Amino acid sequence: MLLTFYILGTVSVLSALGVLVCRSPVYSAMSLVCSFFCLGGIYILMNVEFVAVIQILVYAGAILVLFLFVIMLLNIVPTGESVRFNLPVLIAFGIAVGLFAQISGLFLGDIQFGPKDVYTAEAISEEGSIGLIGRLLYGEFVLPFEAISILLLVAVIGAVIIGKRRLN
Amino acid sequence: MTFVTISDFIPIVPELILVLTALLVLLVDLVGTQTGYKMTSPLLAIGGLCVAVFAEIQLFGGNRVGFFDTIVADQYSILFEIIYMVTGIITITISWHYIAENNMNFREYYVLMLFSIVGMMLMTSSLDLLMIFIGLEIMSISSYIMVGMMRRVVTANEAALKYLLLGAFSTGFLLYGISLIYGATGSTQLPAIIEHLQQAGAFENPLVGFGLALLIIGVGFKVAIVPFHMWTPDVYTGAPTPVAAFMSAAVKAAGFAILIRIFLTGIPHAERWDNMMWVIAILTMTVGNVMALRQNNIKRMLAYSSIAHAGYVMVAVVVGSEAAITSIIYYSFAYALMGMGAFGVLSIRSNGKTIETYEDLAGYAHAGPTEQVAAVLMSTFMLSLLGLPLTAGFIGKFQIFYAALDEGWFWLTVIAAMNSVISLFYYLRVIVFMYMKERIGAQQEKESQTSVSSLFAITGLLATAAGIVYLGIFPNDFVQLAQLSVTAISF
Amino acid sequence: MIPTTHVLILSAALFSIGVLGVMLRRNVIVIFMSIELMLNAVNLSFVGFAREMDSMTGVIFIFFIIVVAAAEAVVGLSIILSIYRNRQTLNVDEYNLLKW
Numbered sequence: 001m002l003l004t005f006y007i008l009g010t011v012s013v014l015s016a017l018g019v020l021v022c023r024s025p026v027y028s029a030m031s032l033v034c035s036f037f038c039l040g041g042i043y044i045l046m047n048v049e050f051v052a053v054i055q056i057l058v059y060a061g062a063i064l065v066l067f068l069f070v071i072m073l074l075n076i077v078p079t080g081e082s083v084r085f086n087l088p089v090l091i092a093f094g095i096a097v098g099l100f101a102q103i104s105g106l107f108l109g110d111i112q113f114g115p116k117d118v119y120t121a122e123a124i125s126e127e128g129s130i131g132l133i134g135r136l137l138y139g140e141f142v143l144p145f146e147a148i149s150i151l152l153l154v155a156v157i158g159a160v161i162i163g164k165r166r167l168n
Numbered sequence: 169m170t171f172v173t174i175s176d177f178i179p180i181v182p183e184l185i186l187v188l189t190a191l192l193v194l195l196v197d198l199v200g201t202q203t204g205y206k207m208t209s210p211l212l213a214i215g216g217l218c219v220a221v222f223a224e225i226q227l228f229g230g231n232r233v234g235f236f237d238t239i240v241a242d243q244y245s246i247l248f249e250i251i252y253m254v255t256g257i258i259t260i261t262i263s264w265h266y267i268a269e270n271n272m273n274f275r276e277y278y279v280l281m282l283f284s285i286v287g288m289m290l291m292t293s294s295l296d297l298l299m300i301f302i303g304l305e306i307m308s309i310s311s312y313i314m315v316g317m318m319r320r321v322v323t324a325n326e327a328a329l330k331y332l333l334l335g336a337f338s339t340g341f342l343l344y345g346i347s348l349i350y351g352a353t354g355s356t357q358l359p360a361i362i363e364h365l366q367q368a369g370a371f372e373n374p375l376v377g378f379g380l381a382l383l384i385i386g387v388g389f390k391v392a393i394v395p396f397h398m399w400t401p402d403v404y405t406g407a408p409t410p411v412a413a414f415m416s417a418a419v420k421a422a423g424f425a426i427l428i429r430i431f432l433t434g435i436p437h438a439e440r441w442d443n444m445m446w447v448i449a450i451l452t453m454t455v456g457n458v459m460a461l462r463q464n465n466i467k468r469m470l471a472y473s474s475i476a477h478a479g480y481v482m483v484a485v486v487v488g489s490e491a492a493i494t495s496i497i498y499y500s501f502a503y504a505l506m507g508m509g510a511f512g513v514l515s516i517r518s519n520g521k522t523i524e525t526y527e528d529l530a531g532y533a534h535a536g537p538t539e540q541v542a543a544v545l546m547s548t549f550m551l552s553l554l555g556l557p558l559t560a561g562f563i564g565k566f567q568i569f570y571a572a573l574d575e576g577w578f579w580l581t582v583i584a585a586m587n588s589v590i591s592l593f594y595y596l597r598v599i600v601f602m603y604m605k606e607r608i609g610a611q612q613e614k615e616s617q618t619s620v621s622s623l624f625a626i627t628g629l630l631a632t633a634a635g636i637v638y639l640g641i642f643p644n645d646f647v648q649l650a651q652l653s654v655t656a657i658s659f
Numbered sequence: 660m661i662p663t664t665h666v667l668i669l670s671a672a673l674f675s676i677g678v679l680g681v682m683l684r685r686n687v688i689v690i691f692m693s694i695e696l697m698l699n700a701v702n703l704s705f706v707g708f709a710r711e712m713d714s715m716t717g718v719i720f721i722f723f724i725i726v727v728a729a730a731e732a733v734v735g736l737s738i739i740l741s742i743y744r745n746r747q748t749l750n751v752d753e754y755n756l757l758k759w
Contacts, residue, residue, distance in 0.1 A: 005661045009669045016676045016696055025688045032692050035673075039699055042669075045661060046710055051702070051721050058725050063695065063732050070736045071688060074743050089683060096679035103671035106374045107664050114354020114364065117714035133718065139170055141719050143180075143235045144298050147290055148726050150187065151306050154283050155730035157194075157276050158313035162328075163737030298720055305727045309734055316738050325742035326754045332735050333690060333751075337681055339731070340697035343724060344674060347701055347717070351667075351708035356716055406756075 005045055012038035025071045029064055036060045047121060050130050176234035179227065179241035182220040182249060183289050189216025190282035197275040210264050213278040217253045217260075217285075224250050231656070238296040238357060243653035245293035247497060248425045252288045255418040255504050256281060261628025262512040263410040265621040269517050272318050272408060281414065284310035288422035292429070297346050297356040300426055304342075304390070307422060308335050311415055315407040327406025334389060334399045342386025348379030362434040371436070380441075383430065391423035393482055394451040397475050401459075404471035409522070412467065413511030416474040417504035424481055424500055432488050433657050445486045450583055453479030457590040464525050469594055470510055473553060476591060477503050483584050484568045487575050490654050495567035497650040502552070502560035502639055509549040509632040513542050516622055529598065530605035541626055543602045548633045550595040552640070555588055560639035567647075666707035673700035687739055687749045691732065698728045 015038065018031035036059045043052035124132055137145050177184065193209050193216075224246050232241045259281065267277065284307050291303025312335065316328025350356050352375035353364040370376060388396040404412040456476030463469040481499055484492040514523050518539050523529055533543035552559035565588065572581045639646060673696060680693025702721045709717030743749060 002661060005665070009665075013669070013672050013676070016673055019689065019692055019696065020676065020680045020683060025686060025692075028689050028692055032696065035696070036699065039703060042666075042703070043706060046666070046706055048706055048710070048718055051706060051718060054722065054725055055702075058729060059695075059699070063729055066732060066736060067688065067692065070740065073740070074749070076688075076749060092679060092682035095682065096675045099678055100671055100675035103378070103674070104668045106378055107667040107671065109374050110372075111375050112352070112373050113663075113708065113711050114350070114352055114714075116712055117354065117716075119715045120713045123713075129718075132715065133722070136715055136719055137722070140236055141298070142172055143239065144296075144302050144723060147299065147302050147306070148723060150283055150286060151302065151309060151727065151730050154280065154306060154310050154313070155733045157279065158309065158734045159737045161274055161276055162313060162316055162319050162734070163740050298716075298723060302723060302727070305730070309730055312734055312738070316741070319741040320745070322742075322745045323756050325738065325745055326756055328738050329687065329742055329751075329754065332731075332738055333681075333687070333694075336691075336694045336731050336735065337697075339727075340674070340677065340694060340701065343698065343701040344704070346720075347704045347708060350705070350717060350720070351711070354712050354714060356720065 001045060005042060008038040008041045008045075011035075012042070025076055026068065029067050029071065032067075033060050033064050036064070047124070048129065050133050170236075172235060176239075179232045179234045179239050179293065180290075181227070182223045182253075183286050183293075185220040185223055186216055186282050186286045186289070189213060189220075190279045190286070192216070193275065193282070194279050197279075209275040209278045210260050213282055214257055214260055216282065217257050221250055221253050224253075237359075238299060239293055240295060241293060242656040243649070244429075244497075244657045245289075245425075247649055247653045248292045248421065248500075249289045251421055251501050251504055252285050252292075252418045255414065255421070255508060256285050258505075258508050258512070258628050258632055259410050259414040259418075261631075262413065262508075262515050262625045263408075265517075265619070265625040266408060266410050266515045268619075268621045270318065270408070274317055277314065277317060280310045280314050284314070284414075285418065288418060288425075292422060292425045295358045295429075297349070297358065297361075300430075301342070301346065304426070305339070307419060308339075308390070311411070311419060314411045314414070315403060317411075318408060323406040324408065327403045330399050330406075331403045338386050338389030338396070341382050341389075345379045345382030345384075345386055348375045348382065352376045352379060358430065358433075365435050377440075380431075380435075381444075387423055387427050387430075388448075391420050391427065391478050391481075392475055393448055393478055394455045394475065397452070397455070400475055401463075401468045401471040404474070405465060405467045409467070409511055409515035412471070413508045413515070416470070416507040416511065420474070420478060421500040421504055424485075424496055427485060428493055428496060429657065432485065432493060437488065442486065445482070446577075446580055449479055449482035449486050449580065451479075452476070452482050453584060453587040457587045460594050461590065463594075466514060466523060466526065466529070466598070467511070470507070470514075473591065473594070474503075474507055476587065477507070477553075479587070480565060480568055480584060483572055483577075483580055486580065487572045487577055489571055489575050490651075491571040491574060492568070493654045493657075494647065494650045495564065495571050497653065498567055498639075498643070498647060499564040501646065502564040502636070505632050505636050505639070506549050506552045506559075506561055509545065509629055509636070510553065512625065512629050512632070513546040513549070516542055516625055518542075526597065526601050529601040531607035532602040535607070538622055538626065542629070545626075545629050545633050546602065547599050548636060550598050552636045554591060554595040558637065558640045560636045560643070563640055563643040663707050663711040666710075667704055670700045670704035670707065673697075673703065685750045685752055687751055688736075690751065691735055691739075695728060695732070698724055 012035045015031045015034040019028045022028045040052045040055040193212050227241045228246050287303045287306025291300045294300050312332045315331055318324040352373050353361045392400040453476055456472050460469050460472035484496045532539055552561035555561040555565045569581050677693045677697030681690050684690055705717040705721050
């Protein structure tokens with residue numbers, strides 16, 4: 001299981017780098033899908049099946065398809081955008097590597113996690129993770145759950161008035 | 169299994185009223201005829217906001233909680249929510265004119281503005297980082313859309329894209345910060361987090377410090393503190409002017425509201441933290457003022473001046489005492505009025521053109537009756553932004569400086585005062601151009617016709633100016649309210 | 660059991676790659692994809708923490724992050740569509756009517 005995790009992790013990092021390297025946005029998008037699938041696999045290994053399912057369905061299935069759709073709609077030809085190693089690029093690399101070193105150094109250091117909660121693996125498997133999430137969404141987290149519908153309504157309105165070709 | 173009961177909804181009654189109003193505006197838009205629409209949507213929106221303000225006043229002092237203690241209607245959140253709604257009402261009065269003049273015939277504009285206010289209110293009254301995040305996103309996504317609404321105008325597209333890209337980027341940092349804090353404390357609810365962080369040695373945990381820093385970056389983008397300010401001038405210039413007014417007033421106030429809620433209510437301050445914050449405060453003031461000096465476009469100047477004002481508020485955030493938090497609340501309200509007013513005057517058309525640069529302002533005060541009134545109003549707003557006595561800007565700055573001196577931040581106060589002196593040059597330049605310069609070129613003075621919509625806008629601006637003068641001469645009422653609300657959050 | 664630290668380091672790597680992509684690439688759509696990558700890294704770290712602490716809050720949080728990411732993508736892509744119609748380019752360096 002550990003080996004599977006490392007393989008999936010390596011593939012997801014490599015395909016994430018692929019997003020950056022590919023010239024064509026279509027290849028970038030496919031690379032991103034690959035990365036998302038690997039993360040979905042990792043979620044299954046970590047016993048959070050529900051997250052794995054929405055990761056595949058919503059992220060890979062809906063959001064990335066939307067990206068591909070827009071790319072095809074705009075009919076983009078790969079531009080001659082090439083990475084030159086000038087100063088801003090080096091600074092960007094420096095910031096990213098520094099950020100990674102900082103955060104991973106943090107995790108390798110002396111960290112304490114917060115107090116344990118009650119939802120152990122046994123407790124979850126007893127009720128089923130989807131059932132448990134449903135219970136929490138309609139109980140403790142009902143207000144965020146309702147509020148998110150406002151967000152979706154706003155997004156729909158926005159997509160219509162900005163994206164529509166012409167309004168009467 | 170626990171369900172919510174009806175009493176859980178009492179603290180969010182104002183939010184519910186606004187959501188219903190927004191849906192109503194959306195429906196009226198659907199069935200309304202093309203001719204009769206002009207008044208209905210803005211008036212409905214203003215009506216809904218007034219009812220919601222009334223509901224807030226009823227809730228005041230009740231300290232009601234709901235939804236498993238994640239939503240509170242304490243004096244603090246109520247006061248801030250009233251500030252957002254007053255800002256919303258003023259924005260609507262100035263928007264109507266702008267929309268009519270610029271063929272921006274989307275009545276969804278009012279819907280989005282109402283939803284944006286709902287987002288701010290939810291995030292101000294929530295004690296859960298999850299709900300704060302969702303409120304922040306409702307607010308931000310509505311404002312991305314409002315900025316990009318005039319989709320044929322290329323600058324508006326560009327402004328919306330920049331705002332959205334940087335906003336989404338900062339959301340990533342905010343979320344990563346929340347996840348680290350969650351990892352260190354095991355909860356996303358502020359009372360539990362604060363309780364955990366108050367234990368001795370909680371800051372030894374590297375997750376806490378880094379998580380809080382990432383949270384600051386995320387919120388810092390929204391309130392535009394240096395070095396996260398780059399988007400502000402572009403977005404304010406490209407956005408429709410009333411939207412820029414709304415963003416500089418309400419969105420900033422909301423950002424500071426959660427900044428106080430997260431950082432100034434009990435999280436013990438490490439030495440390093442204070443050092444980082446005062447550097448940010450000084451940078452924000454200085455960069456804002458110096459860059460504002462160099463602008464020729466007035467909207468860009470106002471954008472940089474709004475950064476500078478965020479810097480003055482950051483001084484109070486650094487100080488962090490009760491008096492300082494009171495001054496933040498006062499200053500947020502005062503700046504909301506002054507900033508809205510200044511952008512509002514810019515949104516009024518004069519002789520068929522809007523004012524963009526200083527040259528366009530030349531001779532503005534002598535151009536016609538509407539312009540005469542508008543020039544007086546603009547001067548009031550500029551003097552208040554400058555911080556002259558008898559205006560709200562003066563009392564606001566005075567309170568911040570007083571609180572800072574009281575806690576022994578001498579040099580910070582001196583730098584802030586010096587920055588106010590720099591701002592003298594560009595604010596007075598506006599007044600000088602309006603009153604003392606002649607119009608360039610012998611243009612034929614068209615009979616400036618005063619439309620109903622511009623009268624509506626002028627009325628709103630008059631009320632704003634009256635508010636500024638009132639707050640400047642009789643600050644005590646509001647200061648007492650602010651003090652009351654500070655006692656509600658300090659634990 | 661997968662060590663939580665390794666999960667967290669994987670999430671840090673993905674987050675940094677996302678940040679790098681935002682700074683490096685000039686194509687707006689790819690910048691957007693990099694932001695999605697950052698949000699995914701956040702999701703992974705939430706899962707890691709939630710497993711470590713036997714907590715459900717982190718898992719619930721992901722649910723909301725995904726919805727917000729979807730909403731942001733919808734609005735962002737529609738803005739990209741409208742700007743592409745007016746400018747016929749996706750290179751952020753060419754969006755220079757307003758000084759950055």
